[in-house]
Amino acid sequence: MAVSASSSVQQARQVLADRLGEIRRDAGLTGRDIARLCGWHASKSSRIENARTPPSADDIRAWCAACGAEGRTADLIASLRAVEGTWIEWRRMERAGLRQAQEARLPLYERTRRFRSYSSWLVPGLIQTRGYTTAALRAIQQRRGLVDDVADAVEARMERQRVLHQGDRRFAFLVEESVLRSGIGGSEVMVGQLAHLITVGSFPNVSMGVIAMRPDRARWPVEGFWLYDTAQVNVELVSGYLTITQPSEVTMYAETFAELAESAVYGSDARALITAAMDALG
Structure with a gap:
C-alpha cells in the first residue's frame, strides 16, 4: 500500500496491526516466535505489529496459522482490503x-x-x-x-x-x-x-x-x-x-x-x- 499523509489511513493500519498483536499475545507467542514459525526475519513481525509495514493477505494467513487462529483469517483479510481501499493509486484505480x-x-x-x-x-x-x-x-x-x-x-x-x-x-x-x-x-x-x-x-x-x-x-x-x-x-x-x-x-x-x-x-x-x-x- 502506498504511504499517505492522512492520519485516518495510518489509524486504520494501526487498528489492523493491534488486532494481529492481540492474536499473538492470546497465543502466548513473542514476535520472534511468529517470525520463526512464519520463516521471516524477526524485524518483520515488529514492523507489522507497529504498523510500519502493512501485511499482505499471505502474511495474515501465516500469522493466524502460527497462532492457531485460522478462524480469524477471513475477517482480518477483509479489514486489510478495507484499509487498502482507503488509499488507491491512480494506476490501480x-x-x-x-x-x-x-x-x-x-x-x-x-x-x-x-x-x-x-x-x-x-x-x-x-x-x-x-x-x-x-x-x-x-x-x-x-x-x-x-x-x-x-x-x-x-x-x-x-x-x-x-x-x-x-x-x-x-x-x-x-x-x-x-x-x-x-x-x-x-x-x-x-x-x-x-x-x-x-x-x-x-x-x-x-x-x-x-x-x-x-x-x-x-x-x-x-x-x-x-x-x-x-x-x-x-x-x-x-x-x-x-x-x-x-x-x-x-x-x-x-x-x-x-x-x-x-x-x-x-x-x-x-x-x-x-x-x-x-x-x-x-
Missing part, C-alpha cells in the same frame, strides 16, 4: 481504463444528498462541459499511458451529472479564480466551460462560489476535495485517490470548506469574475 473509474463513483453520488466541492486545479467533474471533460480525460489517458476508452469515460461522467437534477440534493461548489484562467482544451473549450458555470450557478439547488486571486488571503489554497454529506471526504492527489471517513478528519475538511467559502464571492460578483476570465480569452 485506472488499470481497466478511465470508464470504470468513472462508473465506480456513481453509487456514492446517488446516495449523497449534500455535496460540497472545492477545487484549486480544475472545474469539478459534476459541472464540466463535454468538451472540457474530453480534454481533461484525454490528457490523463495520454500522461498515464492508459487504454484509450476516453469516449466511453466521457459518457460515464456526463451520465453521472444527472444527479444535479434529481432528488432533493444540494450542491456547493468553490473554485479558485485561477481555475477560470488556467484551463485545458484551448480557448473555445474554456469559453464554453465558463459560460456553463454561469448557467449552473443559476440552479436553485446550487451555490457557485469563486475565490478571487488576491495578495492578502486569510486562507491559502489547499488540495481539491469533495465532501459527501458528513460521511466521507475524497481527495485527488498527484499519486492517488484518498478516501477519508474518520469523523475528526471529515470535520476538519468541513471546517476548511467553511473558511474557504467565507472568502469566496457569489451571485453577480462571481459572474463578474467568470465573465472577466471569458473576456480575457477573447
Whole structure:
C-alpha cells in the first residue's frame, strides 16, 4: 500500500496491526516466535505489529496459522482490503481504463444528498462541459499511458451529472479564480466551460462560489476535495485517490470548506469574475 499523509489511513493500519498483536499475545507467542514459525526475519513481525509495514493477505494467513487462529483469517483479510481501499493509486484505480473509474463513483453520488466541492486545479467533474471533460480525460489517458476508452469515460461522467437534477440534493461548489484562467482544451473549450458555470450557478439547488486571486488571503489554497454529506471526504492527489471517513478528519475538511467559502464571492460578483476570465480569452 502506498504511504499517505492522512492520519485516518495510518489509524486504520494501526487498528489492523493491534488486532494481529492481540492474536499473538492470546497465543502466548513473542514476535520472534511468529517470525520463526512464519520463516521471516524477526524485524518483520515488529514492523507489522507497529504498523510500519502493512501485511499482505499471505502474511495474515501465516500469522493466524502460527497462532492457531485460522478462524480469524477471513475477517482480518477483509479489514486489510478495507484499509487498502482507503488509499488507491491512480494506476490501480485506472488499470481497466478511465470508464470504470468513472462508473465506480456513481453509487456514492446517488446516495449523497449534500455535496460540497472545492477545487484549486480544475472545474469539478459534476459541472464540466463535454468538451472540457474530453480534454481533461484525454490528457490523463495520454500522461498515464492508459487504454484509450476516453469516449466511453466521457459518457460515464456526463451520465453521472444527472444527479444535479434529481432528488432533493444540494450542491456547493468553490473554485479558485485561477481555475477560470488556467484551463485545458484551448480557448473555445474554456469559453464554453465558463459560460456553463454561469448557467449552473443559476440552479436553485446550487451555490457557485469563486475565490478571487488576491495578495492578502486569510486562507491559502489547499488540495481539491469533495465532501459527501458528513460521511466521507475524497481527495485527488498527484499519486492517488484518498478516501477519508474518520469523523475528526471529515470535520476538519468541513471546517476548511467553511473558511474557504467565507472568502469566496457569489451571485453577480462571481459572474463578474467568470465573465472577466471569458473576456480575457477573447
